[in-house]
Amino acid sequence: MATPKIKIAPSILASDFSKLGEEIGLVIEGGVDMIHVDVMDGHFAPNISIGPAVIASLRSHSTVPLDVHLMITDPEEFVEDFANAGADNISFHIEAVRHPLRLIEKIKTLGCTAGVVLNPGTSQDEIEYIVEAIDMVLIMTVNPGFGGQAFIPEMLEKIKYVRAMLGDRDLEVDGGIDDKTAGDVIEAGANVLVAGSYIYNSDSYMEAIDQLRVGGEA
Numbered sequence: 001m002a003t004p005k006i007k008i009a010p011s012i013l014a015s016d017f018s019k020l021g022e023e024i025g026l027v028i029e030g031g032v033d034m035i036h037v038d039v040m041d042g043h044f045a046p047n048i049s050i051g052p053a054v055i056a057s058l059r060s061h062s063t064v065p066l067d068v069h070l071m072i073t074d075p076e077e078f079v080e081d082f083a084n085a086g087a088d089n090i091s092f093h094i095e096a097v098r099h100p101l102r103l104i105e106k107i108k109t110l111g112c113t114a115g116v117v118l119n120p121g122t123s124q125d126e127i128e129y130i131v132e133a134i135d136m137v138l139i140m141t142v143n144p145g146f147g148g149q150a151f152i153p154e155m156l157e158k159i160k161y162v163r164a165m166l167g168d169r170d171l172e173v174d175g176g177i178d179d180k181t182a183g184d185v186i187e188a189g190a191n192v193l194v195a196g197s198y199i200y201n202s203d204s205y206m207e208a209i210d211q212l213r214v215g216g217e218a
Contacts, residue, residue, distance in 0.1 A: 007033035014196030030206035059086030083110035091115030142175030151176025163189025179216030
C-alpha cells in the first residue's frame with residue numbers, strides 16, 4: 001500500500017470572518033492542499049456557522065478544493081445546494097442519516113467526492129458496510145461544534161482501524177490538531193489534517209502549515 005500524501009486543510013471557522021477571502025488567499029500562499037469549511041445548523045452541532053451562499057462567494061477566492069463538512073441534521077436536503085455553490089468534497093455524519101449509500105451516490109452524481117464523518121463516540125464499525133463506496137473518512141478528534149478544543153487521544157486507535165479499512169484513500173482528522181498532536185495522528189494513519197486555531201492564530205501561516213505537514217514536534 002502506498003503512503004498517502006500528507007495534506008493540510010485549514011478550517012475557516014477559526015479565521016477572521018470579516019476578511020474571509022483574504023484569509024483563504026493567505027493560507028493558499030502558505031501551501032495548503034484544500035480549504036475546510038465547517039457547516040453547522042445549531043441542531044446536530046451546538047453552533048451555527050455558514051451556508052451555501054457564503055461558500056459560493058468564497059469559490060472565486062480558492063484555487064484549491066473546498067472540503068465541505070456538513071454538521072447538520074438533514075444533509076440529504078442540502079447537498080445539492082452545497083455542490084452548486086462550489087463544494088469539491090462533501091462529508092456528512094454517519095450519525096445524521098438513515099440511508100448513507102443513497103446519499104453517497106447523490107453526492108457523486110452531483111460531481112463531488114463523498115466523505116463520511118465519525119464523531120468521537122461513534123465506532124468505526126458503523127461505516128464498515130459502506131467503506132468501499134466512500135472517497136474519504138473524517139474522524140472527529142473533538143466533539144463537533146466549536147474550535148479550540150483539546151484533542152481526544154483515544155481517537156488514535158480509531159484512526160489506526162479506519163486506515164486499515166481505507167487502504168490508500170484519504171483519512172482526515174479534525175479537532176485539536178497542532179504541532180504537538182500532528183505527529184501522533186500521522187503515525188496512526190491520518191493523511192489529511194484539519195487545523196483551525198493552530199494555523200490562524202500563528203504569526204506565520206506558512207510556518208504553521210509546514211510544521212503540521214512534517215508532524216510537528218513528534
